[in-house]
Amino acid sequence: MPESHPSTSPKSKLRVRFAPSPTGFLHVGSARTFIFNWLYARHNGGNMILRLDDTDVERNTQASVDSIFEGLKWLSSGWDTPGWDELYKQSERIDLHRRTAWTIFEKGLAYRDFTPAHTGDAEKSGSQGTWLFNPGARELSRAESDRRAAAGEPFALRFRVPREGGQVVQFTDAVYGEQVKFATDIEDFALLRSDGMPTYHLASCADDADLRISHIIRGQDHLTNTFKHILIFEATGVTPPQFAHLPLLVAPDGTKLSKRRHGPVVSVTTYRDAGFLSEAFINFLCLLGWSPKDNRENMSLPELIECFSLEGINRSNAVVNFKESAAPPDVVIPTPSEAQGRNLLLASEETFDPKALWLNAEHIRGLSVEDLSARLLPIVRAAGFNVTPEKMQQVTPLIRERIKLLRDVLTAADFFFVDQLPPYDPAELIPQKGDAAMAMNVLTRAREVLAKVEFKHDPLDQALRAAAQELGVKAGQMFQPIRVAVCGRKNAPPLFETLEVLGRETTLARIEQAAEKMQWPAPSS
Protein backbone atom coordinates (compact mmCIF):
# COMPACT_ATOMS: atom_id res chain seq x y z
CA MET A 1 0.00 0.00 0.00
CA PRO A 2 1.28 3.40 -0.91
CA GLU A 3 1.19 5.29 2.35
CA SER A 4 2.72 8.31 4.00
CA HIS A 5 0.47 10.72 2.25
CA PRO A 6 -0.73 13.46 4.60
CA SER A 7 -4.37 12.89 3.84
CA THR A 8 -4.15 9.21 4.69
CA SER A 9 -2.90 9.86 8.17
CA PRO A 10 -5.14 8.39 10.88
CA LYS A 11 -6.50 11.86 11.65
CA SER A 12 -8.23 12.48 8.35
CA LYS A 13 -10.44 9.80 6.94
CA LEU A 14 -9.85 8.49 3.47
CA ARG A 15 -12.14 10.21 0.99
CA VAL A 16 -12.74 9.24 -2.62
CA ARG A 17 -15.16 10.62 -5.16
CA PHE A 18 -17.02 9.60 -8.26
CA ALA A 19 -17.66 12.58 -10.51
CA PRO A 20 -19.71 11.81 -13.61
CA SER A 21 -20.78 14.54 -15.98
CA PRO A 22 -24.43 14.26 -16.95
CA THR A 23 -24.07 14.24 -20.69
CA GLY A 24 -25.44 10.78 -21.40
CA PHE A 25 -26.46 7.54 -19.74
CA LEU A 26 -24.22 5.84 -17.19
CA HIS A 27 -21.90 3.63 -19.17
CA VAL A 28 -20.00 0.57 -18.06
CA GLY A 29 -16.66 2.32 -17.84
CA SER A 30 -18.08 4.91 -15.47
CA ALA A 31 -19.80 2.16 -13.55
CA ARG A 32 -16.50 0.39 -13.01
CA THR A 33 -14.87 3.62 -11.84
CA PHE A 34 -17.73 4.12 -9.42
CA ILE A 35 -17.39 0.57 -8.11
CA PHE A 36 -13.64 0.72 -7.68
CA ASN A 37 -13.94 3.97 -5.75
CA TRP A 38 -16.67 2.56 -3.58
CA LEU A 39 -14.77 -0.66 -2.94
CA TYR A 40 -11.66 1.27 -2.03
CA ALA A 41 -13.59 3.49 0.37
CA ARG A 42 -15.36 0.60 2.04
CA HIS A 43 -12.22 -1.50 2.24
CA ASN A 44 -10.48 1.31 4.07
CA GLY A 45 -13.38 2.60 6.11
CA GLY A 46 -13.38 5.83 4.14
CA ASN A 47 -16.07 7.97 2.60
CA MET A 48 -17.46 8.06 -0.89
CA ILE A 49 -18.45 11.37 -2.39
CA LEU A 50 -20.72 11.62 -5.40
CA ARG A 51 -20.28 14.82 -7.33
CA LEU A 52 -22.12 15.78 -10.46
CA ASP A 53 -19.66 17.57 -12.71
CA ASP A 54 -22.24 19.65 -14.47
CA THR A 55 -20.42 22.82 -15.46
CA ASP A 56 -21.11 22.30 -19.14
CA VAL A 57 -24.56 23.84 -19.32
CA GLU A 58 -24.71 23.28 -23.05
CA ARG A 59 -24.57 19.53 -22.88
CA ASN A 60 -26.08 18.66 -19.50
CA THR A 61 -29.56 17.24 -19.44
CA GLN A 62 -31.91 16.25 -16.66
CA ALA A 63 -32.58 13.00 -18.50
CA SER A 64 -28.92 12.26 -18.14
CA VAL A 65 -28.90 12.99 -14.44
CA ASP A 66 -31.89 10.70 -14.01
CA SER A 67 -30.24 7.99 -16.04
CA ILE A 68 -27.07 8.14 -13.97
CA PHE A 69 -28.97 7.88 -10.72
CA GLU A 70 -31.01 5.05 -12.17
CA GLY A 71 -27.83 3.17 -12.99
CA LEU A 72 -26.21 3.85 -9.64
CA LYS A 73 -29.37 2.88 -7.84
CA TRP A 74 -29.42 -0.47 -9.56
CA LEU A 75 -25.73 -1.11 -8.96
CA SER A 76 -26.07 -0.40 -5.26
CA SER A 77 -29.47 -2.06 -4.87
CA GLY A 78 -28.21 -5.00 -2.89
CA TRP A 79 -25.73 -3.14 -0.71
CA ASP A 80 -26.21 -2.71 2.98
CA THR A 81 -24.35 0.59 2.95
CA PRO A 82 -25.21 3.51 0.68
CA GLY A 83 -23.58 4.00 -2.69
CA TRP A 84 -22.29 7.36 -1.52
CA ASP A 85 -21.98 9.28 1.71
CA GLU A 86 -22.13 12.83 0.42
CA LEU A 87 -23.60 14.42 -2.68
CA TYR A 88 -22.64 17.65 -4.45
CA LYS A 89 -23.41 19.45 -7.66
CA GLN A 90 -20.61 21.43 -9.20
CA SER A 91 -22.99 23.97 -10.63
CA GLU A 92 -23.79 25.05 -7.08
CA ARG A 93 -20.15 25.64 -6.22
CA ILE A 94 -19.14 28.04 -8.94
CA ASP A 95 -18.24 30.85 -6.54
CA LEU A 96 -15.62 28.62 -5.00
CA HIS A 97 -14.22 27.79 -8.42
CA ARG A 98 -13.98 31.43 -9.42
CA ARG A 99 -12.32 32.39 -6.15
CA THR A 100 -9.76 29.69 -6.73
CA ALA A 101 -9.10 30.94 -10.24
CA TRP A 102 -8.56 34.51 -9.14
CA THR A 103 -6.30 33.42 -6.34
CA ILE A 104 -4.11 31.81 -8.95
CA PHE A 105 -4.31 34.96 -11.06
CA GLU A 106 -3.29 37.17 -8.16
CA LYS A 107 -0.22 35.04 -7.67
CA GLY A 108 0.73 35.77 -11.27
CA LEU A 109 0.22 32.15 -12.23
CA ALA A 110 -2.63 32.87 -14.61
CA TYR A 111 -3.33 35.54 -17.18
CA ARG A 112 -6.17 36.93 -19.25
CA ASP A 113 -6.36 35.84 -22.84
CA PHE A 114 -8.45 38.19 -24.94
CA THR A 115 -8.09 36.06 -28.05
CA PRO A 116 -11.56 35.12 -29.28
CA ALA A 117 -12.57 31.53 -28.65
CA HIS A 118 -12.13 29.11 -31.50
CA THR A 119 -15.36 28.93 -33.36
CA GLY A 120 -16.90 25.59 -34.08
CA ASP A 121 -15.45 22.34 -32.84
CA ALA A 122 -14.22 21.10 -36.21
CA GLU A 123 -10.58 21.37 -35.23
CA LYS A 124 -10.94 19.14 -32.22
CA SER A 125 -10.10 16.08 -34.24
CA GLY A 126 -6.61 14.91 -35.05
CA SER A 127 -5.03 17.82 -36.82
CA GLN A 128 -4.48 19.67 -33.61
CA GLY A 129 -0.84 20.52 -34.08
CA THR A 130 1.05 21.58 -31.02
CA TRP A 131 -0.61 24.68 -29.76
CA LEU A 132 0.82 25.72 -26.41
CA PHE A 133 -0.18 29.35 -25.82
CA ASN A 134 -0.89 32.67 -27.51
CA PRO A 135 2.32 34.66 -26.97
CA GLY A 136 0.65 38.05 -27.25
CA ALA A 137 -1.82 37.20 -24.53
CA ARG A 138 0.66 35.54 -22.24
CA GLU A 139 3.01 38.50 -22.36
CA LEU A 140 0.43 41.21 -21.98
CA SER A 141 1.30 43.52 -19.10
CA ARG A 142 -0.86 43.43 -16.01
CA ALA A 143 -1.78 47.07 -16.44
CA GLU A 144 -2.86 46.57 -20.03
CA SER A 145 -4.71 43.42 -19.08
CA ASP A 146 -6.58 45.20 -16.29
CA ARG A 147 -7.43 48.09 -18.58
CA ARG A 148 -8.95 45.91 -21.29
CA ALA A 149 -10.85 43.87 -18.74
CA ALA A 150 -12.22 47.04 -17.18
CA ALA A 151 -13.31 48.17 -20.62
CA GLY A 152 -15.49 45.10 -20.74
CA GLU A 153 -13.53 43.10 -23.29
CA PRO A 154 -14.21 39.39 -22.88
CA PHE A 155 -11.35 37.07 -21.99
CA ALA A 156 -10.54 33.57 -20.86
CA LEU A 157 -8.30 33.03 -17.87
CA ARG A 158 -5.37 30.75 -18.64
CA PHE A 159 -2.85 29.03 -16.45
CA ARG A 160 0.66 30.35 -16.98
CA VAL A 161 2.54 27.08 -17.38
CA PRO A 162 6.25 27.57 -16.61
CA ARG A 163 8.14 27.58 -19.89
CA GLU A 164 11.74 28.10 -18.89
CA GLY A 165 14.47 26.18 -17.13
CA GLY A 166 13.42 22.73 -18.24
CA GLN A 167 10.92 22.54 -15.41
CA VAL A 168 9.26 19.28 -14.78
CA VAL A 169 5.86 18.30 -13.36
CA GLN A 170 5.65 15.00 -11.57
CA PHE A 171 3.52 12.76 -9.41
CA THR A 172 3.33 9.15 -8.40
CA ASP A 173 0.37 7.21 -9.67
CA ALA A 174 -0.72 4.29 -7.54
CA VAL A 175 -1.20 2.20 -10.68
CA TYR A 176 1.16 3.61 -13.29
CA GLY A 177 4.00 4.58 -10.99
CA GLU A 178 6.29 7.59 -11.34
CA GLN A 179 5.00 10.09 -13.90
CA VAL A 180 7.14 12.93 -15.19
CA LYS A 181 6.51 15.50 -17.90
CA PHE A 182 8.29 18.61 -19.10
CA ALA A 183 6.20 21.68 -18.37
CA THR A 184 7.07 22.89 -21.87
CA ASP A 185 4.91 20.07 -23.24
CA ILE A 186 1.84 21.33 -21.41
CA GLU A 187 -0.31 23.99 -23.01
CA ASP A 188 -1.62 27.04 -21.17
CA PHE A 189 -4.98 25.47 -20.42
CA ALA A 190 -8.03 27.55 -19.57
CA LEU A 191 -9.30 28.06 -16.03
CA LEU A 192 -12.26 30.30 -16.75
CA ARG A 193 -14.14 30.67 -20.00
CA SER A 194 -14.96 34.06 -21.41
CA ASP A 195 -18.47 33.77 -20.00
CA GLY A 196 -16.92 33.43 -16.56
CA MET A 197 -17.75 29.74 -16.16
CA PRO A 198 -15.05 27.49 -14.73
CA THR A 199 -13.54 24.80 -16.91
CA TYR A 200 -13.44 21.17 -15.91
CA HIS A 201 -9.81 21.28 -14.79
CA LEU A 202 -10.35 24.21 -12.49
CA ALA A 203 -13.70 23.13 -11.07
CA SER A 204 -12.52 19.60 -10.50
CA CYS A 205 -9.36 20.58 -8.66
CA ALA A 206 -11.01 23.35 -6.64
CA ASP A 207 -13.66 20.90 -5.51
CA ASP A 208 -11.27 18.06 -4.84
CA ALA A 209 -9.27 20.37 -2.62
CA ASP A 210 -12.30 21.83 -0.88
CA LEU A 211 -13.92 18.45 -0.33
CA ARG A 212 -10.60 17.12 0.98
CA ILE A 213 -10.51 14.25 -1.45
CA SER A 214 -7.59 12.03 -0.50
CA HIS A 215 -7.55 9.66 -3.46
CA ILE A 216 -8.62 10.28 -7.01
CA ILE A 217 -9.42 7.03 -8.78
CA ARG A 218 -10.47 7.60 -12.38
CA GLY A 219 -9.97 6.48 -15.96
CA GLN A 220 -6.57 6.50 -17.60
CA ASP A 221 -7.85 8.99 -20.14
CA HIS A 222 -7.12 11.53 -17.40
CA LEU A 223 -3.52 10.48 -16.88
CA THR A 224 -2.06 13.28 -18.98
CA ASN A 225 -4.58 15.78 -17.60
CA THR A 226 -3.19 15.05 -14.17
CA PHE A 227 -0.08 17.10 -14.86
CA LYS A 228 -2.33 20.13 -15.27
CA HIS A 229 -4.14 19.26 -12.10
CA ILE A 230 -0.88 19.02 -10.19
CA LEU A 231 -0.08 22.49 -11.45
CA ILE A 232 -3.41 23.81 -10.16
CA PHE A 233 -3.08 22.17 -6.77
CA GLU A 234 0.42 23.55 -6.37
CA ALA A 235 -0.64 27.01 -7.50
CA THR A 236 -3.29 27.07 -4.79
CA GLY A 237 -0.93 25.75 -2.18
CA VAL A 238 -2.70 22.46 -1.72
CA THR A 239 -0.95 19.11 -1.44
CA PRO A 240 -2.28 17.06 -4.36
CA PRO A 241 -4.26 13.94 -3.53
CA GLN A 242 -3.02 10.47 -4.30
CA PHE A 243 -3.84 9.47 -7.86
CA ALA A 244 -4.77 6.07 -9.22
CA HIS A 245 -5.63 5.75 -12.88
CA LEU A 246 -7.58 2.82 -14.18
CA PRO A 247 -6.85 1.09 -17.47
CA LEU A 248 -9.54 1.87 -20.01
CA LEU A 249 -12.37 -0.41 -20.95
CA VAL A 250 -12.32 -0.82 -24.70
CA ALA A 251 -14.62 -2.31 -27.29
CA PRO A 252 -13.65 -5.41 -29.30
CA ASP A 253 -12.37 -3.01 -31.97
CA GLY A 254 -9.86 -1.69 -29.46
CA THR A 255 -11.24 1.81 -29.12
CA LYS A 256 -12.46 3.46 -25.97
CA LEU A 257 -16.05 2.55 -25.13
CA SER A 258 -18.34 5.18 -26.42
CA LYS A 259 -22.03 5.66 -26.08
CA ARG A 260 -22.24 7.01 -29.54
CA ARG A 261 -20.21 4.37 -31.37
CA HIS A 262 -21.15 1.27 -29.45
CA GLY A 263 -24.74 1.92 -28.48
CA PRO A 264 -26.82 0.40 -25.70
CA VAL A 265 -24.35 -2.40 -24.87
CA VAL A 266 -22.31 0.16 -23.01
CA SER A 267 -25.22 1.41 -20.94
CA VAL A 268 -25.61 0.03 -17.44
CA THR A 269 -29.38 -0.07 -17.66
CA THR A 270 -29.16 -2.39 -20.66
CA TYR A 271 -27.61 -5.00 -18.38
CA ARG A 272 -30.24 -4.44 -15.75
CA ASP A 273 -33.07 -4.75 -18.23
CA ALA A 274 -31.63 -7.86 -19.81
CA GLY A 275 -31.73 -9.62 -16.46
CA PHE A 276 -28.27 -9.30 -15.00
CA LEU A 277 -27.97 -9.51 -11.25
CA SER A 278 -26.30 -6.31 -10.11
CA GLU A 279 -23.87 -8.30 -7.96
CA ALA A 280 -22.86 -10.42 -10.96
CA PHE A 281 -22.42 -7.36 -13.13
CA ILE A 282 -20.24 -5.75 -10.48
CA ASN A 283 -18.26 -8.95 -10.18
CA PHE A 284 -17.71 -8.94 -13.94
CA LEU A 285 -16.64 -5.31 -14.02
CA CYS A 286 -14.17 -5.85 -11.20
CA LEU A 287 -12.44 -8.57 -13.15
CA LEU A 288 -11.80 -6.11 -15.96
CA GLY A 289 -8.53 -4.45 -15.07
CA TRP A 290 -8.25 -5.84 -11.59
CA SER A 291 -7.45 -9.22 -10.14
CA PRO A 292 -7.43 -10.69 -6.63
CA LYS A 293 -4.42 -12.67 -7.91
CA ASP A 294 -5.55 -15.94 -6.41
CA ASN A 295 -7.59 -17.30 -9.31
CA ARG A 296 -10.91 -16.50 -7.66
CA GLU A 297 -13.51 -15.24 -10.09
CA ASN A 298 -16.97 -15.76 -8.67
CA MET A 299 -16.91 -13.31 -5.80
CA SER A 300 -19.53 -11.79 -3.54
CA LEU A 301 -19.57 -8.12 -2.66
CA PRO A 302 -18.17 -8.69 0.85
CA GLU A 303 -15.34 -10.71 -0.68
CA LEU A 304 -14.63 -7.93 -3.15
CA ILE A 305 -14.54 -5.33 -0.41
CA GLU A 306 -12.31 -7.60 1.61
CA CYS A 307 -9.61 -8.06 -0.99
CA PHE A 308 -9.83 -4.97 -3.16
CA SER A 309 -6.61 -3.04 -3.41
CA LEU A 310 -4.95 -0.62 -5.79
CA GLU A 311 -2.05 -3.05 -6.20
CA GLY A 312 -4.33 -5.50 -7.96
CA ILE A 313 -5.06 -3.05 -10.75
CA ASN A 314 -3.49 -3.66 -14.17
CA ARG A 315 -2.02 -1.17 -16.55
CA SER A 316 -3.27 -2.46 -19.87
CA ASN A 317 -6.69 -1.79 -21.35
CA ALA A 318 -9.34 -4.47 -21.08
CA VAL A 319 -11.73 -5.50 -23.82
CA VAL A 320 -15.40 -5.82 -23.03
CA ASN A 321 -16.09 -8.64 -25.41
CA PHE A 322 -19.55 -7.78 -26.61
CA LYS A 323 -20.82 -8.33 -30.12
CA GLU A 324 -20.10 -5.39 -32.35
CA SER A 325 -23.03 -5.93 -34.62
CA ALA A 326 -25.53 -5.06 -31.93
CA ALA A 327 -26.25 -1.62 -33.31
CA PRO A 328 -25.88 -0.31 -36.82
CA PRO A 329 -22.72 1.79 -36.68
CA ASP A 330 -24.24 4.93 -38.08
CA VAL A 331 -27.20 4.98 -35.78
CA VAL A 332 -26.93 7.54 -33.04
CA ILE A 333 -28.70 6.94 -29.78
CA PRO A 334 -29.86 10.44 -29.03
CA THR A 335 -31.28 10.29 -25.53
CA PRO A 336 -31.31 7.81 -22.69
CA SER A 337 -35.06 7.52 -22.80
CA GLU A 338 -35.06 6.82 -26.48
CA ALA A 339 -32.29 4.28 -26.12
CA GLN A 340 -34.32 2.64 -23.40
CA GLY A 341 -36.95 1.41 -25.79
CA ARG A 342 -34.39 -0.19 -28.05
CA ASN A 343 -32.45 -1.95 -25.35
CA LEU A 344 -34.70 -4.93 -25.14
CA LEU A 345 -34.64 -5.39 -28.86
CA LEU A 346 -30.91 -5.18 -29.21
CA ALA A 347 -29.77 -6.99 -26.11
CA SER A 348 -29.95 -10.71 -26.69
CA GLU A 349 -27.63 -13.19 -25.04
CA GLU A 350 -25.41 -13.01 -28.09
CA THR A 351 -24.81 -9.37 -27.38
CA PHE A 352 -23.01 -9.66 -24.08
CA ASP A 353 -19.53 -10.66 -23.07
CA PRO A 354 -19.73 -14.45 -22.56
CA LYS A 355 -17.88 -14.16 -19.29
CA ALA A 356 -20.44 -11.71 -17.96
CA LEU A 357 -23.14 -14.18 -18.91
CA TRP A 358 -21.32 -17.05 -17.22
CA LEU A 359 -20.77 -15.06 -14.04
CA ASN A 360 -24.42 -14.07 -14.01
CA ALA A 361 -25.45 -17.71 -14.33
CA GLU A 362 -23.05 -18.58 -11.51
CA HIS A 363 -24.57 -15.93 -9.26
CA ILE A 364 -28.07 -17.07 -10.17
CA ARG A 365 -27.20 -20.63 -9.18
CA GLY A 366 -25.83 -19.32 -5.93
CA LEU A 367 -29.13 -17.70 -4.97
CA SER A 368 -31.61 -19.45 -2.70
CA VAL A 369 -34.89 -20.53 -4.25
CA GLU A 370 -36.71 -17.88 -2.23
CA ASP A 371 -34.38 -15.10 -3.30
CA LEU A 372 -34.28 -16.07 -6.96
CA SER A 373 -38.01 -16.64 -7.05
CA ALA A 374 -38.63 -13.18 -5.65
CA ARG A 375 -36.46 -11.63 -8.36
CA LEU A 376 -38.11 -13.65 -11.11
CA LEU A 377 -41.69 -12.94 -10.15
CA PRO A 378 -41.83 -9.27 -11.17
CA ILE A 379 -40.31 -10.12 -14.54
CA VAL A 380 -42.84 -12.84 -15.21
CA ARG A 381 -45.69 -10.61 -14.16
CA ALA A 382 -44.43 -7.72 -16.23
CA ALA A 383 -44.56 -10.04 -19.22
CA GLY A 384 -48.25 -10.46 -18.59
CA PHE A 385 -48.40 -13.80 -16.80
CA ASN A 386 -50.63 -14.03 -13.81
CA VAL A 387 -48.48 -16.06 -11.48
CA THR A 388 -48.65 -16.50 -7.73
CA PRO A 389 -45.56 -16.36 -5.54
CA GLU A 390 -46.22 -19.97 -4.55
CA LYS A 391 -46.21 -21.14 -8.14
CA MET A 392 -43.07 -19.16 -8.84
CA GLN A 393 -41.36 -20.85 -5.93
CA GLN A 394 -42.27 -24.25 -7.31
CA VAL A 395 -40.95 -23.42 -10.75
CA THR A 396 -37.75 -21.73 -9.66
CA PRO A 397 -35.72 -24.81 -8.70
CA LEU A 398 -36.54 -26.34 -12.08
CA ILE A 399 -35.01 -23.51 -14.05
CA ARG A 400 -32.27 -22.23 -11.76
CA GLU A 401 -29.57 -24.25 -13.52
CA ARG A 402 -31.02 -23.44 -16.91
CA ILE A 403 -31.02 -19.66 -17.13
CA LYS A 404 -28.19 -17.21 -17.64
CA LEU A 405 -30.23 -14.04 -17.43
CA LEU A 406 -33.26 -13.41 -15.25
CA ARG A 407 -35.28 -12.70 -18.36
CA ASP A 408 -34.57 -16.21 -19.60
CA VAL A 409 -37.31 -17.29 -17.23
CA LEU A 410 -39.75 -16.19 -19.91
CA THR A 411 -38.47 -18.70 -22.42
CA ALA A 412 -37.43 -21.41 -19.96
CA ALA A 413 -40.62 -21.60 -17.95
CA ASP A 414 -43.33 -20.13 -20.15
CA PHE A 415 -45.26 -23.42 -20.36
CA PHE A 416 -45.82 -23.35 -16.60
CA PHE A 417 -47.61 -20.04 -16.90
CA VAL A 418 -49.79 -20.26 -19.99
CA ASP A 419 -53.23 -21.83 -20.15
CA GLN A 420 -52.82 -22.84 -23.75
CA LEU A 421 -49.53 -24.09 -25.18
CA PRO A 422 -48.37 -22.23 -28.26
CA PRO A 423 -48.50 -24.32 -31.44
CA TYR A 424 -45.70 -26.82 -31.99
CA ASP A 425 -44.80 -29.34 -34.66
CA PRO A 426 -46.50 -32.71 -33.88
CA ALA A 427 -43.40 -34.43 -35.30
CA GLU A 428 -41.63 -33.38 -32.14
CA LEU A 429 -43.79 -35.89 -30.30
CA ILE A 430 -42.14 -38.80 -32.09
CA PRO A 431 -39.38 -40.29 -29.94
CA GLN A 432 -35.83 -41.16 -30.98
CA LYS A 433 -35.77 -44.29 -33.10
CA GLY A 434 -39.53 -44.45 -32.94
CA ASP A 435 -42.47 -43.58 -35.13
CA ALA A 436 -45.85 -41.93 -34.92
CA ALA A 437 -47.43 -45.16 -33.78
CA MET A 438 -45.04 -45.42 -30.90
CA ALA A 439 -45.76 -41.83 -29.90
CA MET A 440 -49.45 -42.58 -30.00
CA ASN A 441 -49.06 -45.69 -27.88
CA VAL A 442 -46.99 -43.83 -25.34
CA LEU A 443 -49.46 -40.99 -25.06
CA THR A 444 -52.40 -43.33 -24.73
CA ARG A 445 -50.73 -45.39 -22.05
CA ALA A 446 -49.47 -42.26 -20.29
CA ARG A 447 -52.97 -40.93 -20.11
CA GLU A 448 -54.15 -44.07 -18.36
CA VAL A 449 -51.25 -44.17 -15.96
CA LEU A 450 -51.29 -40.48 -15.13
CA ALA A 451 -54.99 -40.54 -14.42
CA LYS A 452 -54.37 -42.70 -11.40
CA VAL A 453 -50.83 -42.20 -10.10
CA GLU A 454 -50.01 -39.78 -7.34
CA PHE A 455 -48.44 -36.60 -8.79
CA LYS A 456 -45.17 -36.76 -6.89
CA HIS A 457 -41.71 -37.34 -8.25
CA ASP A 458 -41.11 -40.93 -7.09
CA PRO A 459 -44.52 -42.42 -7.89
CA LEU A 460 -44.44 -40.74 -11.30
CA ASP A 461 -40.96 -42.09 -11.92
CA GLN A 462 -41.94 -45.65 -11.03
CA ALA A 463 -45.25 -45.64 -12.84
CA LEU A 464 -43.88 -44.21 -16.08
CA ARG A 465 -40.85 -46.48 -16.14
CA ALA A 466 -43.09 -49.48 -15.54
CA ALA A 467 -45.33 -48.34 -18.36
CA ALA A 468 -42.34 -48.05 -20.67
CA GLN A 469 -41.37 -51.60 -19.88
CA GLU A 470 -44.87 -52.88 -20.56
CA LEU A 471 -44.89 -51.11 -23.92
CA GLY A 472 -41.44 -52.42 -24.72
CA VAL A 473 -39.93 -48.98 -25.27
CA LYS A 474 -36.93 -47.34 -23.68
CA ALA A 475 -37.47 -44.91 -20.86
CA GLY A 476 -36.33 -42.06 -23.06
CA GLN A 477 -38.81 -43.03 -25.74
CA MET A 478 -41.52 -43.00 -23.14
CA PHE A 479 -40.59 -39.63 -21.70
CA GLN A 480 -40.10 -37.59 -24.82
CA PRO A 481 -43.65 -37.64 -26.18
CA ILE A 482 -44.95 -36.77 -22.75
CA ARG A 483 -42.42 -33.99 -22.35
CA VAL A 484 -43.26 -32.43 -25.68
CA ALA A 485 -46.95 -32.83 -24.98
CA VAL A 486 -46.78 -30.92 -21.72
CA CYS A 487 -43.98 -28.45 -22.48
CA GLY A 488 -44.47 -27.91 -26.20
CA ARG A 489 -40.81 -28.62 -26.92
CA LYS A 490 -38.02 -31.11 -26.41
CA ASN A 491 -35.71 -29.05 -24.27
CA ALA A 492 -37.21 -28.69 -20.86
CA PRO A 493 -36.60 -29.33 -17.18
CA PRO A 494 -36.68 -32.92 -15.85
CA LEU A 495 -40.01 -34.56 -16.53
CA PHE A 496 -41.24 -35.77 -13.14
CA GLU A 497 -40.63 -32.50 -11.36
CA THR A 498 -42.30 -30.72 -14.22
CA LEU A 499 -45.40 -32.90 -14.08
CA GLU A 500 -45.55 -32.46 -10.33
CA VAL A 501 -45.69 -28.69 -10.70
CA LEU A 502 -48.07 -28.76 -13.63
CA GLY A 503 -50.52 -31.04 -11.85
CA ARG A 504 -52.74 -33.81 -13.09
CA GLU A 505 -55.39 -31.70 -14.72
CA THR A 506 -53.11 -29.66 -16.96
CA THR A 507 -50.95 -32.67 -17.75
CA LEU A 508 -53.87 -34.80 -18.91
CA ALA A 509 -55.37 -31.97 -20.90
CA ARG A 510 -52.13 -31.36 -22.76
CA ILE A 511 -51.59 -35.04 -23.45
CA GLU A 512 -55.10 -35.15 -24.80
CA GLN A 513 -54.35 -32.25 -27.10
CA ALA A 514 -51.12 -33.86 -28.24
CA ALA A 515 -52.93 -37.06 -29.14
CA GLU A 516 -55.38 -35.06 -31.21
CA LYS A 517 -52.56 -33.28 -32.96
CA MET A 518 -51.11 -36.65 -33.92
CA GLN A 519 -54.37 -37.84 -35.34
CA TRP A 520 -55.21 -34.68 -37.20
CA PRO A 521 -51.98 -32.86 -37.92
CA ALA A 522 -52.33 -29.15 -38.53
CA PRO A 523 -53.30 -28.60 -42.18
CA SER A 524 -50.68 -25.91 -42.67
CA SER A 525 -47.78 -28.31 -42.04
Added chain:
RNA sequence: GUCCCCGUCGUCUAGCCUGGCCUAGGACAUCGCCCUUUCACGGCGGUAACACGGGUUCAAAUCCCGUCGGGGACGCCA
Protein backbone atom coordinates in the same frame (compact mmCIF):
# COMPACT_ATOMS: atom_id res chain seq x y z
C1' G B 1 2.01 16.27 -35.62
C1' U B 2 3.53 16.62 -30.09
C1' C B 3 3.38 14.27 -25.43
C1' C B 4 1.86 10.09 -22.35
C1' C B 5 0.48 4.95 -21.51
C1' C B 6 0.23 -0.14 -22.82
C1' G B 7 1.79 -5.05 -25.39
C1' U B 8 1.20 -13.24 -21.85
C1' C B 9 -3.95 -18.26 -25.15
C1' G B 10 -9.83 -15.58 -29.27
C1' U B 11 -11.26 -12.77 -24.40
C1' C B 12 -10.38 -11.69 -18.87
C1' U B 13 -6.02 -12.75 -16.27
C1' A B 14 -1.58 -15.21 -12.78
C1' G B 15 3.62 -14.96 -13.19
C1' C B 16 7.38 -9.58 -14.16
C1' C B 17 9.22 -5.33 -9.12
C1' U B 18 12.82 -9.43 -5.79
C1' G B 19 15.78 -13.51 -13.20
C1' G B 20 16.09 -20.25 -12.40
C1' C B 21 10.30 -23.75 -8.98
C1' C B 22 7.38 -21.65 -16.34
C1' U B 23 7.87 -28.26 -20.66
C1' A B 24 3.96 -20.31 -18.78
C1' G B 25 -1.02 -21.47 -14.22
C1' G B 26 -6.47 -20.29 -13.85
C1' A B 27 -11.18 -18.73 -16.00
C1' C B 28 -14.66 -17.79 -20.10
C1' A B 29 -15.42 -19.32 -25.02
C1' U B 30 -14.52 -23.57 -28.25
C1' C B 31 -13.86 -29.00 -29.33
C1' G B 32 -14.16 -34.16 -27.44
C1' C B 33 -15.54 -37.78 -23.68
C1' C B 34 -18.37 -39.10 -19.18
C1' C B 35 -22.94 -38.49 -16.24
C1' U B 36 -28.04 -38.54 -18.10
C1' U B 37 -35.30 -39.25 -19.74
C1' U B 38 -34.30 -34.10 -23.32
C1' C B 39 -31.94 -29.49 -22.02
C1' A B 40 -28.96 -27.65 -18.39
C1' C B 41 -25.75 -28.43 -14.22
C1' G B 42 -21.54 -31.31 -12.90
C1' G B 43 -16.88 -34.27 -13.91
C1' C B 44 -12.64 -35.36 -17.12
C1' G B 45 -9.59 -34.16 -21.27
C1' G B 46 -7.90 -31.41 -25.94
C1' U B 47 -6.65 -27.00 -29.10
C1' A B 48 -4.62 -22.27 -27.83
C1' A B 49 -0.20 -17.09 -25.64
C1' C B 50 5.18 -14.63 -23.44
C1' A B 51 4.55 -8.81 -30.40
C1' C B 52 9.53 -8.75 -32.91
C1' G B 53 14.92 -7.91 -32.88
C1' G B 54 19.22 -7.12 -30.25
C1' G B 55 21.84 -7.19 -25.73
C1' U B 56 23.12 -8.46 -20.15
C1' U B 57 23.51 -13.41 -17.77
C1' C B 58 25.53 -20.01 -16.61
C1' A B 59 20.12 -18.89 -17.03
C1' A B 60 15.14 -13.92 -19.43
C1' A B 61 7.97 -13.97 -19.99
C1' U B 62 10.79 -11.64 -16.04
C1' C B 63 16.48 -6.74 -16.46
C1' C B 64 18.37 -2.99 -20.58
C1' C B 65 18.04 -0.89 -25.65
C1' G B 66 15.61 -0.62 -30.23
C1' U B 67 11.59 -1.75 -33.66
C1' C B 68 6.70 -2.62 -34.61
C1' G B 69 1.71 -2.63 -33.01
C1' G B 70 -2.42 -0.71 -30.09
C1' G B 71 -4.60 3.04 -27.06
C1' G B 72 -5.08 7.88 -24.76
C1' A B 73 -4.40 13.21 -24.17
C1' C B 74 -3.55 17.64 -26.63
C1' G B 75 -11.06 22.58 -26.45
C1' C B 76 -13.10 28.95 -23.58
C1' C B 77 -15.97 19.47 -23.41
C1' A B 78 -15.79 16.68 -19.23
